Amino acid sequence: MRELSGAMGDLGTLFPLAAGFVVLNGLNPSGLLVMMGLANIVTGLAYGLPMPIEPMKLIAVTAIAQRWSPALIQGAGFGTGLAWLGLSLTGAVRRLAACTPGSVTAGIQLALGLLLVREGLRLALTEWPLALISLAIIVTLRRNRHVPAAPVLLVLGLAVAAWRGELGGSLCWGVSLPRPALFSPTDVWRGMVLAGFAQVALTLTNAVIATSALIREYWPERSVSEERLALSTGLMNLVAPFLGGMPMCHGAGGLAAQHYFGARTAGANILEGIMEVFLGLFLATSVARVFGAFPAAILGTMLLAVAAELGRLALRPRGRELVPLVATTLVALVGGTAAGFAAGLATHYLMKPLRRGAA
Numbered sequence: 001m002r003e004l005s006g007a008m009g010d011l012g013t014l015f016p017l018a019a020g021f022v023v024l025n026g027l028n029p030s031g032l033l034v035m036m037g038l039a040n041i042v043t044g045l046a047y048g049l050p051m052p053i054e055p056m057k058l059i060a061v062t063a064i065a066q067r068w069s070p071a072l073i074q075g076a077g078f079g080t081g082l083a084w085l086g087l088s089l090t091g092a093v094r095r096l097a098a099c100t101p102g103s104v105t106a107g108i109q110l111a112l113g114l115l116l117v118r119e120g121l122r123l124a125l126t127e128w129p130l131a132l133i134s135l136a137i138i139v140t141l142r143r144n145r146h147v148p149a150a151p152v153l154l155v156l157g158l159a160v161a162a163w164r165g166e167l168g169g170s171l172c173w174g175v176s177l178p179r180p181a182l183f184s185p186t187d188v189w190r191g192m193v194l195a196g197f198a199q200v201a202l203t204l205t206n207a208v209i210a211t212s213a214l215i216r217e218y219w220p221e222r223s224v225s226e227e228r229l230a231l232s233t234g235l236m237n238l239v240a241p242f243l244g245g246m247p248m249c250h251g252a253g254g255l256a257a258q259h260y261f262g263a264r265t266a267g268a269n270i271l272e273g274i275m276e277v278f279l280g281l282f283l284a285t286s287v288a289r290v291f292g293a294f295p296a297a298i299l300g301t302m303l304l305a306v307a308a309e310l311g312r313l314a315l316r317p318r319g320r321e322l323v324p325l326v327a328t329t330l331v332a333l334v335g336g337t338a339a340g341f342a343a344g345l346a347t348h349y350l351m352k353p354l355r356r357g358a359a
Contacts, residue, residue, distance in 0.1 A: 005148030006263020007272035009306070010052055010254040015299060017055040019291035020064040021246055027070050029287050031178035031244020033280030037273040039236045039248055044269025046232065049215065049222060051269055052254025053236075056080065056247040058202050062195040070244070075183040076191025076199075077247030081237030083192075083200050088230035097209055097226040103321035104344035105213045106314040107328025108205045108337055112253050113310030115333070116303045123300025130160065134301035142261065142305075150261040150302075157298045158290075166293035176284035178243040201338030203249050207233065210252035217313060218259055256313070257306040324348040 021027040036053055043051045056077070063073050087093045124131035134153055141149040161167050212226045233249050240248060258268055279287050314325070327347040332340025 001151070002145055002148050002262030003265060003267035004271050005150040005261045006050060006258040006268040007275070008150035008154055009257035009259075009261035009263065009302070010054065010251075011150075011154070011299065011302065013054055013057070013254065013257075013303075015291045015294060017057070017060040017064070018246075019288050021055070021060065021073070022288040023292070024064050025068055025070060025073060027073060027246060028179055028181075028244040028284075030176035030280045030284035031181065032246050033276045033284065033287065034178050035240040035243055035245030036248065037276030037278075037280060039240065039245075040269045040273030040276065043232060043236070044266035044273065047224060047269075048266050049219060049224070050255065050258045050263035050266065052211075052251050052258055053248050053269070053272075054207075054251045054254045056199050056203065056249050058199040059191070059195045059247045066194075068191075068194075069187075070181065071183040071187045072191050072194075073246060074181050074241035074244070075187025075189075076194070076196045077237045077241045077245065078183065079188040079192040079196045080199055080203070080247055081234050081239075081241075082188075083196070084203070084230050084234030085238065086234075087200075087204075088227050088234055091227070093204070093208060093230040094225070094227045096204065097212070100209055100341075100345065101321065101324065101348045102213065103324040104328050104341060104348060105210050106316075107325040107340060107344050108210050108332060109214070109252055109310050110314035110325065111329045111332035111337065111340055112206060112210075113307040113314065114329070116253060116307035116310070120300045120303030120307060123296040124304060125297075126300070127295060127297035130295055130297040131301045134298045135304075138301065138305050148262045153298050153302065157294045160295050160298075161290075161293040164293075167290065172286045173282055174285065175281060177281070178245075181242055181244045183241065198336075198338065199247070201341070202336070203233065205337045205341045206253070207249040207251045211250045211255055214252050214255050214313070218255075253306060253310065256309045257302070260306055260309045261302075321348075323351060 022029045039053045043053060059076050137152055138149045141147055141152055208226045208229045212224055212229055216223045229250055236248055324344045324347040328340045328344030331343035
């Protein structure tokens with residue numbers, strides 16, 4: 001049950017982006033869900049640990065806001081897959097990770113937590129009484145081995161949506177299979193120019209370096225290298241687009257969410273993957289409506305809990321390393337994680353002579 005709870009821990013980011021891809025961009029829901037489910041299962045078996053599979057957020061937000069075609073979305077995903085395969089095989093990721101101090105990684109985690117606070121509050125305040133009930137459930141049941149918080153919140157959300165009459169006629173059973181997707185080299189290039197290249201910088205900081213650091217924090221005896229995370233990101237995005245999948249990556253926020261709500265083994269990935277494959281094969285036509293009907297206040301409260309977990313891990317006594325952490329966080333909040341990463345590195349290396357002088 002705790003693995004099931006952890007599998008549901010990052011629904012706050014998955015629900016709105018997946019629904020947007022299906023409703024606004026016309027992405028085939030069967031392909032999106034089945035490919036995400038298979039990625040979860042394969043990743044869980046490969047790593048033997050909880051390993052989040054999430055939409056690439058920058059591409060997702062840009063594609064939804066600009067109403068990209070499915071071909072352009074899948075072209076961008078394939079382009080990022082090529083980029084990550086190259087960065088992994090050439091060793092570039094390893095070299096970037098080696099020169100990145102822990103304070104900069106912590107700053108990225110803290111910035112992500114603060115961004116989640118902003119989004120979580122926006123969603124939670126849509127119905128603050130329901131948000132308070134959700135918070136009470138999280139505090140009371142998060143560590144319960146038999147009735148953990150996330151499944152209870154999922155049932156609560158579906159019950160509220162049904163009580164409001166927003167699920168009436170939503171569940172339409174029927175077999176749906178992923179359809180082969182076609183995209184051109186032009187789609188790949190346009191997708192990379194519009195959002196893909198910026199997404200690579202975001203993925204480097206949040207989904208590769210910060211995720212690897214968080215794994216070392218949670219499982220010191222089971223570390224996963226940045227190079228391996230880059231390789232798995234590349235491989236799944238080279239395969240998924242051809243069957244209608246969306247651009248996917250790992251993520252520190254998703255891992256913190258899974259761990260916070262109970263995930264400790266690959267069972268969380270496998271359970272989530274089975275659920276997604278089932279939904280994609282048998283309830284694909286209904287899933288967008290169910291996503292849209294789920295109460296935003298519950299998702300917002302879950303995001304706030306994850307933000308608190310990221311903040312707890314990032315804000316530890318760091319002495320003079322606090323300066324690069326703060327620089328990374330502030331610039332990342334204003335200019336994005338890539339700019340924050342650059343600012344943190346610059347601050348860290350500019351301060352090195354000062355630290356030597358003080359010593």
